[in-house]
Amino acid sequence: MTAELHEELTDPHGEHLDHGAASSPPLKSRISEPQPRGAKIRGNRPVDQSEAANRFMAATEHEAMHDARLWDLRQKRDKEMHGIEEWEELRNLASSIKEHTLSKLDYYLELFEKNATANGIKVHWAKDGAEHNAIVLEILRSRGVERLIKSKSMLTEECGFREFMAHNNVEVIETDLGERIQQLDDEAPSHVVVPAVHKLRTDVASVFAKTIGSDPDNADAHYLTECQREATRPLILSAQAGMTGGNFVVAETGTFVVCTNEGNADLSANTPPLHIASIGIEKLIPGLNELPVFIRLLSRSALGSPITQYTSHFRGPREGGEMHVVLVDNGRSERLGMEKFWPGLKCIRCGACMNTCPVFRRSGGLSYGATYAGPIGLIIDPTFNVHKYRNLPYSSTMNGSCTNVCPVKINIHEQIADWRKTLAGEGEISPVKKVMMKAAGEVLASPVVYRASLPLGRSALRHLPHFMLYNKLNTWGRKRDIPETPKQTFNEWYRKNRKSQSEGEKS
Amino acid sequence: MSGSRDAILGAIRSTHLQGEYPRPAVPLFDQAAPVDLKALFQKSLERMGGKMLLPDVADPMAPVRQAIVKPGPVVSCVPEFEGDMKITPQTKPTDIAPVEYAVLRAAFGVAETGSLCFTEKQLHVNTTGFLPQHLIVLLDPAQIVYNLHNAYQRPEWLQAHYAVFQSGPSATADIEGVLVHGAQGVRSLSVLLQP
Numbered sequence: 001m002t003a004e005l006h007e008e009l010t011d012p013h014g015e016h017l018d019h020g021a022a023s024s025p026p027l028k029s030r031i032s033e034p035q036p037r038g039a040k041i042r043g044n045r046p047v048d049q050s051e052a053a054n055r056f057m058a059a060t061e062h063e064a065m066h067d068a069r070l071w072d073l074r075q076k077r078d079k080e081m082h083g084i085e086e087w088e089e090l091r092n093l094a095s096s097i098k099e100h101t102l103s104k105l106d107y108y109l110e111l112f113e114k115n116a117t118a119n120g121i122k123v124h125w126a127k128d129g130a131e132h133n134a135i136v137l138e139i140l141r142s143r144g145v146e147r148l149i150k151s152k153s154m155l156t157e158e159c160g161f162r163e164f165m166a167h168n169n170v171e172v173i174e175t176d177l178g179e180r181i182q183q184l185d186d187e188a189p190s191h192v193v194v195p196a197v198h199k200l201r202t203d204v205a206s207v208f209a210k211t212i213g214s215d216p217d218n219a220d221a222h223y224l225t226e227c228q229r230e231a232t233r234p235l236i237l238s239a240q241a242g243m244t245g246g247n248f249v250v251a252e253t254g255t256f257v258v259c260t261n262e263g264n265a266d267l268s269a270n271t272p273p274l275h276i277a278s279i280g281i282e283k284l285i286p287g288l289n290e291l292p293v294f295i296r297l298l299s300r301s302a303l304g305s306p307i308t309q310y311t312s313h314f315r316g317p318r319e320g321g322e323m324h325v326v327l328v329d330n331g332r333s334e335r336l337g338m339e340k341f342w343p344g345l346k347c348i349r350c351g352a353c354m355n356t357c358p359v360f361r362r363s364g365g366l367s368y369g370a371t372y373a374g375p376i377g378l379i380i381d382p383t384f385n386v387h388k389y390r391n392l393p394y395s396s397t398m399n400g401s402c403t404n405v406c407p408v409k410i411n412i413h414e415q416i417a418d419w420r421k422t423l424a425g426e427g428e429i430s431p432v433k434k435v436m437m438k439a440a441g442e443v444l445a446s447p448v449v450y451r452a453s454l455p456l457g458r459s460a461l462r463h464l465p466h467f468m469l470y471n472k473l474n475t476w477g478r479k480r481d482i483p484e485t486p487k488q489t490f491n492e493w494y495r496k497n498r499k500s501q502s503e504g505e506k507s
Numbered sequence: 508m509s510g511s512r513d514a515i516l517g518a519i520r521s522t523h524l525q526g527e528y529p530r531p532a533v534p535l536f537d538q539a540a541p542v543d544l545k546a547l548f549q550k551s552l553e554r555m556g557g558k559m560l561l562p563d564v565a566d567p568m569a570p571v572r573q574a575i576v577k578p579g580p581v582v583s584c585v586p587e588f589e590g591d592m593k594i595t596p597q598t599k600p601t602d603i604a605p606v607e608y609a610v611l612r613a614a615f616g617v618a619e620t621g622s623l624c625f626t627e628k629q630l631h632v633n634t635t636g637f638l639p640q641h642l643i644v645l646l647d648p649a650q651i652v653y654n655l656h657n658a659y660q661r662p663e664w665l666q667a668h669y670a671v672f673q674s675g676p677s678a679t680a681d682i683e684g685v686l687v688h689g690a691q692g693v694r695s696l697s698v699l700l701q702p
Contacts, residue, residue: 019678020679021609021680021687023680027684093533097533106516109519120668125512195681197681225689225690233691261678261679262678262691263690264692267637267638270634270669288659289656290533292656294656296655306551306619306674307620309678312670313669315669317668318633318669323585332518337522359659444599473612
């Protein structure tokens, strides 16, 4: 591998450019430190997010970089927001457009199918991930495809697509840099927009040294990016099929839209003769008047950039080419029927809720052990598997920042609270929480018992040894200190001061 | 699978969202549009990492020639400029891979975002938009629209099978937020305003 760089990559003027996904202050990890890995997955057993989060926080350099990088994206988003007078109006519109489309989703799906088919796109329907994978494999097999190039898609992560294709001897090459890093490291993406954001440059250097033969001692981001470009290009040119996701699907024109910064969706779709797009059924919008609302919000919310470098519109196959769209349900129609949780289907996968979330920024996306991490993950993941993801809705401080930044106004923090109630109602609650809740429930149910318990608790807090307050059962105590306890309760104070005062006035 | 199609549509029809969700009217948000959109376009393009070439009234194609500084094949999809590689009906998408520079004309530009729109009509072979190392783009200043709402009123969306907004060169910051141009697509993008 040559270390010779094109001069564009070395920024000869020494200017700091911060468009696209770039960070505004130059960040650089100072030390090399082993990368903390994600949550331990044990079959269907509930994922322990806090265990993985603790390991991430113990890796201080990773935690600090991750926190700084994502907070920077949040601040860039705020700057963009202030530059657009109609920002709040756009958010309201985006929310109502999505609600409208979801309320007539059957109509819009059929309209898209009709228009896309008329333009020469073959439309398929898959009720779950397994069916999606089978449909794609059938298309690839019948055309003798051995190598597939692919742009980033959270839906294919949901479907376990890469593993399935590996078992079926189809080589899948991810073309997004972050996603390719994750594929070569055999790790899931940790963030919907920046999949390798939890890695330091030294982690990437070691992955590339092992897999594509880069210099293990060179952790320069320009060098590593160039190595990947040079290693991936021959694979792109020799692939027989390309795959993309879809950010938005325009029913009235039969168009689907893909947004990338690298141009890798265009490469994947246009270089080989066959293009397959896997798209969730919730991505529909009515028409072209609605599309700019979302294009204007997406990258500004995600990265604080006015638009992605590439916004690509596909309305039919090119001459001599072939185009397929697989519309995938995978739990979405069921979610549409959930009274409290259907608004989660409005999500456009910008990741703004992750960037702003204090829990996400300090624990890393892989700690959630699920396809979707961060606040949006807390409310989507339990719809896939209520038992396995039952602990996730507790990985939130309920500060509501996620709801405030959401470009389509999903009531994320309210849904987190609703999931806690729903999970408790379904008995999906950990044994420790059950014991604590039961005791708390009995005390809180009776005003007399509650009042009697307060002085006890107060004196207990003051006199109990530290180890009894900060133990394994009290997960809240682990990273927090309890404020100093007052000498009396409010009721005691009131009785002593106000009551005696008013009695004094009477007499 | 047709069984799944009916099952999915049936499952959707069995759900009934509470409340009315009318389709909202979307304004164009263009009342503050300046008369001259060129300055705003340039500002937005530069912000996205693109470059503006200085026009030369006496010799309109001189800036294009001057922008070509590296050896390697030049492909031109515009009649104003002659490249050294011809695109014919037999040209395959992968044939564009060795190209160093492609000279293209944009269908139109968007001042809000510095975006250039290309469709298969301007690209001839779709891969001329992103397989070359560098792009040099001619843009008619009369074909700049103010914002994305105006852009989606254009006729191209109902004519083309493939249309892309390219806003600056290919970019990534997937490693520690360090910006690198030329992640997979073009390493640089220069624009010459030329009617």
